[in-house]
Amino acid sequence: MPAPERKMSDKNGKPTLAVWKFASCDGCQLTLLDLEDELLAITGEVDISDFREATSAVVDGPYDVSLVEGSITTPHDAERIQEIRRQSGALITIGACATSGGIQALRNFADVSEFTRIVYASPEYISTLETSTPIADHVQVDFELRGCPIDKHQLVELVTATLVGRKPRIPTTSVCTECKLRGNLCVMVAHGTPCLGPVTQAGCKALCPAYNRGCFGCFGPMESPNTASLVPLLKRLGRSDTDVERLFSTFNANSEPFKEAAGRNG
Amino acid sequence: MAKRRTIVTDYLARVEGEGAMTVKLDGDTVEHVELRIFEPPRFFEAFLRGRSFMEAPDITARICGICPVAYQTSAVNALESLCGVEVPEPIRMLRRLLYCGEWIESHALHVYMLHAPDFLGYESAIELAQVAPAAVERGLALKRIGNDVMTLVGGREIHPINVRVGGFYRTPSKRELRTLVEPLERAREAALETVRWTAGMEFPERTVECDLVALQWPDEYAIERGRVVSSAGLDLAPAEYEEHFEELHVERSNALQSQLRGGGTYLTGPLARYTLGHDRLSAGAREAAKEAGLGPECRDPFRSIVVRSVELVHACEESLRIIEDYEEPDAPFVPVEPVAGTGYGVSEAPRGLLYHRYRIDADGTILEAKIVPPTSQNQLAIEDDLRDVVARNTKLDDEALRRLCEQTIRNYDPCISCATHFLDLQIER
Numbered sequence: 001m002p003a004p005e006r007k008m009s010d011k012n013g014k015p016t017l018a019v020w021k022f023a024s025c026d027g028c029q030l031t032l033l034d035l036e037d038e039l040l041a042i043t044g045e046v047d048i049s050d051f052r053e054a055t056s057a058v059v060d061g062p063y064d065v066s067l068v069e070g071s072i073t074t075p076h077d078a079e080r081i082q083e084i085r086r087q088s089g090a091l092i093t094i095g096a097c098a099t100s101g102g103i104q105a106l107r108n109f110a111d112v113s114e115f116t117r118i119v120y121a122s123p124e125y126i127s128t129l130e131t132s133t134p135i136a137d138h139v140q141v142d143f144e145l146r147g148c149p150i151d152k153h154q155l156v157e158l159v160t161a162t163l164v165g166r167k168p169r170i171p172t173t174s175v176c177t178e179c180k181l182r183g184n185l186c187v188m189v190a191h192g193t194p195c196l197g198p199v200t201q202a203g204c205k206a207l208c209p210a211y212n213r214g215c216f217g218c219f220g221p222m223e224s225p226n227t228a229s230l231v232p233l234l235k236r237l238g239r240s241d242t243d244v245e246r247l248f249s250t251f252n253a254n255s256e257p258f259k260e261a262a263g264r265n266g
Numbered sequence: 267m268a269k270r271r272t273i274v275t276d277y278l279a280r281v282e283g284e285g286a287m288t289v290k291l292d293g294d295t296v297e298h299v300e301l302r303i304f305e306p307p308r309f310f311e312a313f314l315r316g317r318s319f320m321e322a323p324d325i326t327a328r329i330c331g332i333c334p335v336a337y338q339t340s341a342v343n344a345l346e347s348l349c350g351v352e353v354p355e356p357i358r359m360l361r362r363l364l365y366c367g368e369w370i371e372s373h374a375l376h377v378y379m380l381h382a383p384d385f386l387g388y389e390s391a392i393e394l395a396q397v398a399p400a401a402v403e404r405g406l407a408l409k410r411i412g413n414d415v416m417t418l419v420g421g422r423e424i425h426p427i428n429v430r431v432g433g434f435y436r437t438p439s440k441r442e443l444r445t446l447v448e449p450l451e452r453a454r455e456a457a458l459e460t461v462r463w464t465a466g467m468e469f470p471e472r473t474v475e476c477d478l479v480a481l482q483w484p485d486e487y488a489i490e491r492g493r494v495v496s497s498a499g500l501d502l503a504p505a506e507y508e509e510h511f512e513e514l515h516v517e518r519s520n521a522l523q524s525q526l527r528g529g530g531t532y533l534t535g536p537l538a539r540y541t542l543g544h545d546r547l548s549a550g551a552r553e554a555a556k557e558a559g560l561g562p563e564c565r566d567p568f569r570s571i572v573v574r575s576v577e578l579v580h581a582c583e584e585s586l587r588i589i590e591d592y593e594e595p596d597a598p599f600v601p602v603e604p605v606a607g608t609g610y611g612v613s614e615a616p617r618g619l620l621y622h623r624y625r626i627d628a629d630g631t632i633l634e635a636k637i638v639p640p641t642s643q644n645q646l647a648i649e650d651d652l653r654d655v656v657a658r659n660t661k662l663d664d665e666a667l668r669r670l671c672e673q674t675i676r677n678y679d680p681c682i683s684c685a686t687h688f689l690d691l692q693i694e695r
Contacts, residue, residue, distance in 0.1 A: 021283075021284060022306075023305075023306040023308055024331075024683070025328050025329060025330050025331040025334075025683050026282045026283060026330065026331045026332060026683045027328075027330075027331020027332070027334070027424040027425060028331065029331075030331045030332060030375075030424060031424065033375065033379060033409075034409075034413060034423060034424070036406040036407065036409055036410035036413070037406075037410065039392075039406060040392075040395055040399070040402070040403070040406075043392045043395070048390075048392060052277055052278075052279045052280075053279075053280065053281075053282060054279075054280065054379060054390055054391070054392065055279060055280065055389050055390030055392060055393070056279040056280060056383075056389040056390065056672075057389035057390060057393065058279075073306045073307075073308075074306045077306065102308075102328075103308075103313070103325065103328050104308040104309065104313075106309075106313040107309055107312075107313070110312070110313070112309075114312070115309040115312035115313070116307070116309070116312075118309070118311060118312040118315070119307065119309055119310075119311050119312055120307070120515050120522070121514075121515040121522075122515045128306060128307055148328065148425060149331060149422075149424040149425055204422075207421050207422060207427055208421070208427050208435075210421075210436075211421050211427060211428050211435045211436040212435050212436045212598070213427065213428075213430075213435040213436075216324065216427075218425075243318075246317060246318060246321065250321075250324070250325070251328065
């Protein structure tokens with residue numbers, strides 16, 4: 001991952017950080033505020049220039065690092081991300097919405113005008129795009145941090161690595177690897193519980209299997225997901241086509257491997 | 267001489283989600299007040315159709331990263347009542363404990379990081395930490411303990427993975443829960459200190475007159491279950507909610523706004539809960555409220571920061587009580603077989619009443635879903651309050667008035683991510 005080409009440190013000599021929101025639940029930016037033990041240390045090293053959830057103070061760009069949460073779903077947001085890209089040294093997407101379109105990307109496979117009619121009495125008031133798309137469909141992204149929500153330790157690692165200009169240590173293996181590291185019993189082998197662990201990127205520390213449930217894919221597809229093997233196995237465990245489609249159609253439904261596994265064409 | 271002015275905040279800070287405010291004044295006359303929600307719609311109620319009823323807690327959690335447990339709880343309440351399942355008492359108490367964790371996390375976030383800077387004249391808690399590091403550190407420690415409760419019971423603090431229709435995937439041992447006792451005792455002390463700290467802030471005298479609506483339960487400060495009661499005397503089962511409340515769709519908002527059926531503004535959240543249920547608070551919370559000068563009712567939105575602090579004390583004491591009494595359940599969940607029909611569920615999110623309704627078929631497929639978040643219900647009350655605050659403060663200059671208007675909105679801890687399916691601050695004069 002490229003480091004910012006030049007440090008645009010502010011008047012205090014500290015690098016600057018901005019946090020931006022698009023269509024999302026706010027959970028990934030909340031992760032930054034959930035770093036209770038580290039937050040004041042971080043704000044000692046980095047100047048937060050624009051982070052509306054946390055502060056009314058706004059400093060104009062450019063910014064050394066921009067963290068972007070949420071997906072692009074309106075014409076206005078499609079323009080706003082362009083300006084954020086121009087103002088940013090490193091642009092990092094945080095979470096499944098920004099990285100794959102989020103659960104709101106289920107509209108991509110449906111009729112949006114029908115969706116609008118279901119939720120709103122006066123659909124003519126609503127301005128929205130036909131699709132929910134990841135940030136990388138619109139601008140160049142320097143790093144995509146996975147998860148619904150992201151993992152706070154991965155966030156600290158990524159921001160730290162970006163600021164010092166080194167490669168972040170973010171694993172791209174599967175949840176299975178983390179299950180072995182954690183010493184979990186395999187819920188699929190031992191209990192026949194459907195699990196997306198073999199095709200899902202690590203990062204959650206195999207949380208669901210540790211709680212006796214199958215992985216449901218919060219971190220999206222791993223580097224080389226063998227969904228072609230997993231789908232028949234899920235069916236042998238008694239899952240119907242509809243069950244399989246649902247399993248792959250959640251927070252990363254718009255990612256190519258999961259779209260294909262759900263039986264959707266392109 | 268009458269002077270027209272427009273005061274605008276085009277992106278409200280220190281709230282969850284994307285909203286804006288416009289106030290238009292002609293001299294001392296308030297012409298227009300608007301809280302505009304431009305957070306883009308995400309269509310949850312539409313894509314829930316066709317999903318399994320078992321997926322509802324995981325999917326609806328994603329409406330809001332700040333109060334996912336509220337969504338999970340209202341969803342399981344609706345679906346379990348429809349399917350004729352009542353979870354065993356230890357499971358219900360674990361759900362209440364998880365919910366207390368969310369109240370502690372969300373209230374500590376709002377009191378210390380979003381709201382207190384308004385009273386003390388700072389832009390953020392980060393700036394506040396430069397002059398009052400001990401206070402901000404106390405807030406962060408408190409928030410962290412809320413997150414620790416959610417992590418132990420729910421698996422993680424944002425979008426917990428352990429809640430299922432019928433119970434949990436895994437229930438903690440007594441020993442695991444006991445690790446929370448010492449941190450929660452510290453949290454209770456921090457919460458008591460929070461009440462003293464917020465009670466010492468300066469408050470303009472305000473009273474809102476609208477109906478107050480909250481959940482109620484005979485012997486508990488209602489959180490994870492209850493009947494819907496109001497200051498005007500309503501007392502409803504969750505299934506009767508829509509007979510008395512309706513949602514409107516207005517042009518300025520991507521959120522629907524609720525009102526009493528046939529017209530009438532009402533308010534949910536801490537002020538309503540306290541006024542309708544303060545006698546059911548824990549002993550320490552009642553005592554703290556008394557010391558803070560709160561009477562049997564509180565209709566002052568600025569003092570909501572004190573009420574949230576009192577609720578922090580309650581949530582800590584209630585958590586300690588639940589852990590003390592906890593007996594491990596025989597099984598982590600009760601199997602739930604789908605039943606065709608319509609189910610209704612309510613719970614008290616940190617910022618107010620959250621209503622869910624689902625219609626499912628005999629296979630458990632969701633045919634229809636309806637979700638009414640607290641901020642949609644509070645939006646008209648917020649705008650009414652804003653109009654009155656502006657009318658009483660027309661002598662203020664634009665900047666002072668804009669700040670006061672923003673604070674008026676933050677008094678309600680609006681969660682715009684929830685409401686969209688919801689707000690822009692401009693003041694025009």
